[in-house]
Amino acid sequence: NAGVTQTPKFRILKIGQSMTLQCTQDMNHNYMYWYRQDPGMGLKLIYYSVGAGITDKGEVPNGYNVSRSTTEDFPLRLELAAPSQTSVYFCASSYYGYTFGSGTRLTVV
Amino acid sequence: KNEVEQSPQNLTAQEGEFITINCSYSVGISALHWLQQHPGGGIVSLFMLSSGKKKHGRLIATINIQEKHSSLHITASHPRDSAVYICAVRGPGDMRFGAGTRLTVKP
Numbered sequence: 679n680a681g682v683t684q685t686p687k688f689r690i691l692k693i694g695q696s697m698t699l700q701c702t703q704d705m706n707h708n709y710m711y712w713y714r715q716d717p718g719m720g721l722k723l724i725y726y727s728v729g730a731g732i733t734d735k736g737e738v739p740n741g742y743n744v745s746r747s748t749t750e751d752f753p754l755r756l757e758l759a760a761p762s763q764t765s766v767y768f769c770a771s772s773y774y775g776y777t778f779g780s781g782t783r784l785t786v787v
Numbered sequence: 788k789n790e791v792e793q794s795p796q797n798l799t800a801q802e803g804e805f806i807t808i809n810c811s812y813s814v815g816i817s818a819l820h821w822l823q824q825h826p827g828g829g830i831v832s833l834f835m836l837s838s839g840k841k842k843h844g845r846l847i848a849t850i851n852i853q854e855k856h857s858s859l860h861i862t863a864s865h866p867r868d869s870a871v872y873i874c875a876v877r878g879p880g881d882m883r884f885g886a887g888t889r890l891t892v893k894p
């Protein structure tokens with residue numbers, strides 16, 4: 679099993695550009711999450727989904743959008759990238775415990 | 788004040804030492820997770836606890852619901868245990884995460 683697959687692993691964006699972080703899981707988990715991790719800080723929830731077609735905001739949703747058209751995929755969209763969005767992004771899915779993707783390191787310059 | 792506090796923030800140990808990492812939380816929870824984040828960045832779930840104690844190999848996790856406290860112990864520590872250990876609690880809404888404890892085990 680691949681688990682949770684995130685792409686890309688690294689990306690540099692210019693201020694104002696947009697991009698989509700991809701997340702796919704093959705465990706048929708209903709719950710999926712996007713977190714960001716800033717240096718020295720705990721993970722913070724951006725958006726989450728409890729199933730296909732259902733998404734909701736987390737703690738820090740501003741500047742991001744998500745969609746969940748299938749159980750497997752949960753992409754995160756950054757519109758008008760800002761330096762404050764420089765972070766490491768983790769996608770996760772859960773049924774009982776949590777399974778995390780390997781992360782995307784994003785730098786906005 | 789963070790809802791999840793971990794101590795210590797940084798910990799250096801010699802190989803073979805017994806390690807304890809502490810986690811205190813301030814919200815009502817349904818479960819507590821211990822996660823391990825290796826230098827490469829990947830995050831692995833170690834334990835999920837709602838009461839008592841769990842053991843997996845050299846790792847032991849305990850939780851005291853009344854005191855809102857959990858500990859992660861590593862027996863006979865090894866350099867490959869070097870990582871950031873993160874406590875997370877599932878409370879109202881989704882999980883809340885501690886900032887992590889960076890453990891370095893020297894040979």
